[in-house]
Every structure is written in structure tokens, then in C-alpha cells.
Amino acid sequence: MEEKISVIIPCYNVEQYIDRCLASVAAQTIGLDKLEIICVNDASTDGTWQKLLAWERRYPQNILLVDCVQNGKLGQARNIGLAHASGDYVVFLDADDWMEPDSYEKLYQLIRDYQCDVVAFQFVRDDGVHNVWKKQERRGREDFCLDLTVDEERKKVLATALMDNGCTDKMYTRAFIMQNGLQFPQGCAYEDIYWGVLVQLCAGRVYFLNEKLYHYYINPDSIVLKKDEEYHMDIFYTTMLMWEECRRRGALERYPREMELNFLIYYYLGGMKMLALRYTELKYGEYQKMCETVRQTVPEYKTNPYLTQVLDDMQQLEIALIEQDISREQFARVMELLRGNG
16 A cells, blocks of 8 residues: 555634645645645634635545534644544644645655654744745755664753754654654643653654755744733643653653753743743742742752753753742843843
């Protein structure tokens, strides 16, 4: 049976963008016969479903539609897509983004030639109006391949930004996902934190393609950018889910310092950024709870050698505040400082 790539696209109120997204998939040089396109309509309230039906009528052999009655957020939509996927390889694509025409052909060749679990690639931020290649290069530094079954290589990935937590800038073998029981947390935002860390813990061989293939749309209506939304607090919940799952899988014992660093980066530093940039109201009480949780969860964090090896000066200053019991007024000044840097 011919190998296929499952392209999983969660769709929620994207009638403005879904045509551009699906057109970029239909135009892939690898050919539609190699693609299984799974669109999960996450209870959209606009004309998204009608747009999807039109695409299904156009390509009935290549597009599978799943219509959800209730909105379950990105994690659930992606899990539903995974449950329907039958391809040998899996990619995730957000419905307001799009791909370079030769993306899947290149990724397919690399993941097969190098026998990898994952091929990671680059993305470009795109406003959809200007030609991004006029101002920057599509190709970056040289590619490389890492064997993460070697502990030192996995530690390097866990302790640096070498491999980010995004799911849309990677191709995976479906066997890797299934064998490791990888799924997204459901009903919460910031689901990539959970998924990304587990991928870094479970992957064997990873190829790093330093080429920008994915167009990440600078969407002014993106849920990530909206202010004063309660779901931004999910960053704490999702990070704790990740931490407990890593504990269950034995990662806290095998990579204690690396996992400690990850907790500080996503729970504390990510939380500080979120409190500063996503809320207009001062969240001093939440900050105090955040500090207490850090002290209870990773009590030895102050002796972590990665703090000075990996974090920049500003991040180290933020970490130093955990034990300072700063006042509300001092916290307000810290938030202003972070907004200025943001």
C-alpha cells in the first residue's frame, strides 16, 4: 500500500482563512494522492463548515471532514484528527496558516531517508500581504540530525531552545505517536507545552531542517493575543499536567535538572510573560501563588546549573524574585518592565 501523509487541520471560525490554507495543501508538489487531509470543524459558528463541504466536494477522495457538536479547543480537535489518521506520517496545520508548495515532498523524503521519528523545520511570520522572502532568506544554517537515544543529546534538547514545543513545525511518523501514546491535553489552552516536552522525551532520531516552510499568519484575532481572557491562566494548568505526565513516565528521575529547568521556563517565566502581556489588571495574587507553587514543586531550583548557562540576564533576575516576597507595588514595576521588553 502506498505511503501517505495525514494532514490534520483543526478549524474553528476560520471562514476567512480556510481557503488559503487548503489551497496550499492542494498545491503540494508531492501530489494529492499522497495526502490524507483531515479537517476537524470544532463547532464553528460562522461559515467554516460550508467552506469545508465545498472543498470536500472538490476533492472527495482526499479530504475527510469531522464535524464536532461542541467546541473542545485545539487539543481535542487534534486528538480527533489523530484518531482518524491512517497515514504513515502526520503533520498538523492551523487553519489560518499555510505551507510552501514543496514542503511535504521535502519532509517526506527526509523522514524516510534518515529513518527519523520527527523532522523539525522552520516557520516564518507572515501578514499575508507582503512578500516575506523580499526581506529574509527562506534557508538558514546547515541541517543536522540528532540521535536522542543518547542521553547527552536528549539533555541538550531538553535544556535549550534547539527544538521548540510547537506541533505545526514538525512531521512525525504515526508509529512514533501511537507507540508512545502521545496526545494533546483537552479543554485547555497552551496545549503545545504538554505535547512538545513529551515529544522531546520520547523521540529517537530527529532531523532538523533549517528551512522556513510554514507560514504562521500574524492574526490580529488570534486567541493567543487576546487580552484579559481567563483561558490564559491555562498555562499553569497545562504545565502541571505536563509535569505530572513526565513524572509518570520517569522523566523527573532520569532528567531531573533538565525537567526542573523546563518547569521554570514554562510555569514561571512563561507565567510572568503571560501576566504582563495578556492582562491589563495587575495579577499580584496569582503571582504569589505561582511563586509558592515553584517553591513546592522544584525546591532545589536555585542550585540548577542551567540557570546561568541557558537563561539570559533578565530571566535570571525574574527567577531571583521567587524568594524575595516582593510587594504589590514592586510587582507592578516588574510587570511594566516586562511589558517594555515584550
